[in-house]
Amino acid sequence: MTVQKKKTFVLCVLSVTALLALSVRVGYLMIARSEYYTQEAQELHERERDIKAARGRIIDSTGTVLADNKTVCTISVIRSQIEDAGQVIEALSSELGLSEEYVRKQVEKRSSRERIKSNVDKETGDRIRNMDLAGVKVDEDYKRYYPYGELASKVLGFTGGDNQGIVGLEVSYEEYLTGTKGKILTLTDAKGIELDGMGERRREPVAGSDLYVSLDINIQKYATQLAKQAYETKQAKGVSIIVMNVNNGEILAMTDVPEFDLNDPFTLIEEFASEEAQDGETTQDLLNQMWRNGCINDTYEPGSTLKIITAAAGLESGAVTLEDNFSCPGYIVVDDRRIRCHKTAGHGAEDFTHAVMNSCNPVFITVGLRIGAERYYEYFTQFGLKQKTGIDLPGEAATIMHDLENIGNVELATISFGQSFQITPLRLMATVAGLINGGTLVTPHLGVKAVNEEQGTIEEFVYPVTEGIVSSDTTEKLKYVLEQVVENGGGKNGYVEGYRVGGKTATSQTLPRGTGRYIASFLAFAPADDPKVMALAIIDTPQGTYYGGQIADPVVRQLFENILPYLEEMDYN
Numbered sequence: 046m047t048v049q050k051k052k053t054f055v056l057c058v059l060s061v062t063a064l065l066a067l068s069v070r071v072g073y074l075m076i077a078r079s080e081y082y083t084q085e086a087q088e089l090h091e092r093e094r095d096i097k098a099a100r101g102r103i104i105d106s107t108g109t110v111l112a113d114n115k116t117v118c119t120i121s122v123i124r125s126q127i128e129d130a131g132q133v134i135e136a137l138s139s140e141l142g143l144s145e146e147y148v149r150k151q152v153e154k155r156s157s158r159e160r161i162k163s164n165v166d167k168e169t170g171d172r173i174r175n176m177d178l179a180g181v182k183v184d185e186d187y188k189r190y191y192p193y194g195e196l197a198s199k200v201l202g203f204t205g206g207d208n209q210g211i212v213g214l215e216v217s218y219e220e221y222l223t224g225t226k227g228k229i230l231t232l233t234d235a236k237g238i239e240l241d242g243m244g245e246r247r248r249e250p251v252a253g254s255d256l257y258v259s260l261d262i263n264i265q266k267y268a269t270q271l272a273k274q275a276y277e278t279k280q281a282k283g284v285s286i287i288v289m290n291v292n293n294g295e296i297l298a299m300t301d302v303p304e305f306d307l308n309d310p311f312t313l314i315e316e317f318a319s320e321e322a323q324d325g326e327t328t329q330d331l332l333n334q335m336w337r338n339g340c341i342n343d344t345y346e347p348g349s350t351l352k353i354i355t356a357a358a359g360l361e362s363g364a365v366t367l368e369d370n371f372s373c374p375g376y377i378v379v380d381d382r383r384i385r386c387h388k389t390a391g392h393g394a395e396d397f398t399h400a401v402m403n404s405c406n407p408v409f410i411t412v413g414l415r416i417g418a419e420r421y422y423e424y425f426t427q428f429g430l431k432q433k434t435g436i437d438l439p440g441e442a443a444t445i446m447h448d449l450e451n452i453g454n455v456e457l458a459t460i461s462f463g464q465s466f467q468i469t470p471l472r473l474m475a476t477v478a479g480l481i482n483g484g485t486l487v488t489p490h491l492g493v494k495a496v497n498e499e500q501g502t503i504e505e506f507v508y509p510v511t512e513g514i515v516s517s518d519t520t521e522k523l524k525y526v527l528e529q530v531v532e533n534g535g536g537k538n539g540y541v542e543g544y545r546v547g548g549k550t551a552t553s554q555t556l557p558r559g560t561g562r563y564i565a566s567f568l569a570f571a572p573a574d575d576p577k578v579m580a581l582a583i584i585d586t587p588q589g590t591y592y593g594g595q596i597a598d599p600v601v602r603q604l605f606e607n608i609l610p611y612l613e614e615m616d617y618n
Contacts, residue, residue, distance in 0.1 A: 097186030097208055098224025101253035101495070103201060103215075106297075109262045112201055112215070112307075115190035118170025118183050120161045122152055127180030137161055137181070140173055163206060164188045184229065189215075191307035197265055198304040199338035200296075200438065200491065211310075212336050214256065214491060217437050221495040221504070224253040254497040259295035259490070264288055264608050268298040271582075271600050276302045279587035279596060285340050285470055286583075286604070291478045291576040294487035294508060296436075301339045310336070339585070341434075341441045344467035348553025349404045349535075349593075350568045350581075351463030351473070355413055356401055356526065357480045358424035360519045364415040367398045367522055377407035379458045384410060387552075401526045402534030404550070406462045413461025418452040421460070428514055429486045430468060434475045435509065436489045444468045463553060470566075474581050477568060479514050481524055481547070481576050486511040528573035538598035539569050541605045547573035548601070550593040555586060562586045567597035571609055578612060580604055 103112035120141065127133055130152055138145045141162050151159045165173075167185070174183040189204040202213020209223065210216035227250030272284040288298040305314050310332075317331045337343065359365035375391030377384055386392065386406045392399075400408035413421060425431060425446070433441045445467040447456055459465040471489055479486035488508035495504045527547035530536040536550045548569030555562040565587055570579040582600040590596055 095186075096184060096227035096229060096247070096250050098226055098250035099187050099252040100189060100204065100208055100224060101222040102255045103222075104255055104257050105260045105262050105265075106258070106493070107262055110192060111197065111258075111260070111262070113190045113192060114187040116167050116185055117163070117188040118165040118167060118173075118185055119163045120165055120170065120173060121158055121182045121184070122161060123158050123180050123182065124152065124155065125180075127152065127178075129179070133178050133181055136173070136176055136178060140169055141165065158182070193262075194308060195304040195306050196262075196269060197260060197298075197300065198307050198310075199301050199336065199340075200260065200299050201307060203307050203310045212440075213338075213438060214258065216439055218256050218492060218495070221256055222253045225251040227251075252498065254495045254503060256495055257493045259290070259297060259493055260299075261297045263611060265298040265300065267607050268580075268604060269300040269302070269304070271604055272300045272302040275582075275584055275587075275596070275600055279584055279589065281584050281588070282586035283339055284582070284584050286580065286600070287340055287471060287474055288578065288580045288604070288608070289474060289478065289489060291482050291570055291579050292485075292487070294475065294478070294489045295493075296489055296491050297578070299338075299340055299491075301337075303335075305335050338438065338440070339470070339583075341436060341438055341469050341471050344442050344445055344469050345564055345583075345585075346464050346467055346553045346556065347473050348463040348551035348564070348566070350477075350549045350551040350566055352401065352404060352409050352461075353477050353480065353523065353527065353549050353568070354425070354428060354430065355409050355416075355421075355461045356397075357428070357515055357519055357523055358416055358421055359397075359412040360522050361424065361515055362416055362420055365397050365412045367396065367526060369397045371395055371397070371400055371405075371408045371411065373400075373403075373405050373407045375407075377410050377458075379410065379414070379454050382455050382458075384458060398526050398529060399534075401549075402530050404530075404535050409462045410458040413457050414454065418454075418457045419449065421457060422449045422452065428476045429479065429511065430472060430476055434469075434471055434489050436471060437492050437506075441471075442469050444472060463551065470581055470583055474568065474579060478570075478576075478579055479511075481520055481527070481570060483517055483520050484513050484515045486514050524573055524576070527570075531569065531573075535594050536567065536569070536598055538594055539567055539602045539605075541571070541602055541609065544571050544605065544609050545573040546571045546605060547576070548598075550598055552591060552593045563591040565591055565593035565595075565597040567593055567601045569601045569605070571605060578608070 099114045102110050104110055134145055134148045134152055138148045148161060151161050170183050200213055202215035203211055204215055205211050210219045228248040230246040268286040268288060272286050276284045284302045286300050289296055303314055303316050313331055314335060317335045372394050373386055373392040375386050375389045392403050392405050395403060431444055431446060433443055456465055475489050487510055490508050492506045494502050494506060497503050524547055527549060528545060531539050531546045531548050536548045539546060539548050546569055548567060551566045553564050555564055564583060564585050566583045568581045570576040580601050582597045584597055587596055
C-alpha cells in the first residue's frame, strides 16, 4: 500500500470514529438528557408571574370572621408583546384612573414585565381582560379585607401591599396566616413574544391557615362603643378597655380609642392629621402613633389600683390583717416629706378593710413601710410585675421600676399607693388576675388555634403559667375586701344589680406632675366570690371631672350590665 493510500485510510478511520463519537454524544443528549435540556430550553423562554396566596382568616370565638380576603387584580404589561401602545396607554389610563404620562412611562420601560397597578377591584380587572389587549396581563390575587372596619384595629393589625403582616396579630402569627405563592408560567420566543397555542402553565397558590382568637365580637363591639362614648363626652386623649378571662388569660375584648380603619390604615384619622399641621411631625411618625396600642405599648402610673398589690403583699407577709386599726389625720410624714391623703381632712380611725374601701394613702404607706423595701421588691417580682406579660402581640412595653438599692422610705411610700413607677394596663390586670384566682399567674393572650383547610387543626396554642404567687387565704381576703370596695366604698359606682362585683378605682397624675392632667381608671371582676371575668377601663386626660370613681366606674358598670348576662347565657367559665 502506497503512502498516499495509507494516509487516506487513516483519515477515513478517524472520520468514521469521529462521526461515531458524535452520533453517540448526540444520541446521549437527545435521549438520556432530553428531559433536562427540554426543561432548560423551556425555562429560557418562560416568563413567570406570581399569584398571591389567600391569607388565613382571623376568626373570633363566636365563629365570626374578623379578617378575610377579597379578590383583586394586578394589571401589568409585557412591552415586547404590545401591538398598539397608544391603545394600551389610553385604555389603562382610563380604566385605572392613572395619568397617561405615568402609564406611558411604565409601558415604554425595557423590562420583561412591568406592573401598572395592584389591588384593582375585580370588576375593573374583568373589563380590562375582556378588551383582549395584546401585552396586557390581568392576574387575580388577594387583598386583605376587614369586614368591621376599625373594630379591634390595634389588636388585629393589617397587612402591606405584599400581603405580609405589619402590626398586631397579623404580624405575630405571620407564619401561620401567610400562604405559599403560586406562579403563572408563559412560553415565549427569544424576543419575549408569547407562542400561539402554547397557553399558560399554573402552579396554584396554597392558602394560609386560619387563626382562631379569643376575642368575642359582641363584647368587643360593646367595649368599643363605651370607650367611644367616654372619649367623646370627656374629650379625653384616649380611652382603653380590656376584658379578660381571669383563669386562663384569654382576651375577650381590647379597645384603645381612637382606633383607625383597617381597610385604609395609611390614612391618618382626624386626631392625628390635625397634629401634623400643628407639630410638623412626619406622616410616618404620626402613623406609628396612630397604630400604637396603649393597652400594651404604653406605660403609666397606675395610682390606687396598685393598692391591690400592696394589700396582697401585706396580707401575704403578715404585715397587716383586715382587722388592724389605723388612724388617718389626712397625711403622713415619711422621713422629711409630708404625703397627704386624697381626703385632706383625714379618714380618722379605720381598720384595714375600711382603709381599702376608703383608698387611704397613709394606711397603705404604713403597710408598705411595715413590709420593707426588700420584701416589697420581692413580692413585686413574685407577682410578675417586673416582667412583661408575654402577650402574643408585638411591642409590649416593660415595667419602669426603681432598682432595689435606690428604694428608700420615700420611694417605698409612693410605690405603696401606685406612684413613682410605671407599668402597662395589661401587666396590672394580669397580676391582679393571679392574685384573685387562687395564685396562678396567667399569660394574657388572643391566639387559640391555627386551622388548615386540608390538615385541620395544626396547632393549639399553649401559654406559660406560674402557680403559687400568693396563698389561697390571701386570695379569699382580697376578694372579700375588694367586693366591699364596690358594695360600700370608693367603687360603688361600679356596682351591678344582681351580681357580686369586686374592684378598685384610681385617679393618677400623668407625668410630668403639675400639669393638671389625670388618668381615671377602674379595675373590676365578677363574680366577686368566684371570679371569671375582669375588666379594666382607663380614661386618659379627661376634661372636667377626672376622678376614677365618677367617670371610669360607670363605664365598667355598663359593660358588666350587658356582658355578664351574655356570658351566663354562653355558660362561660
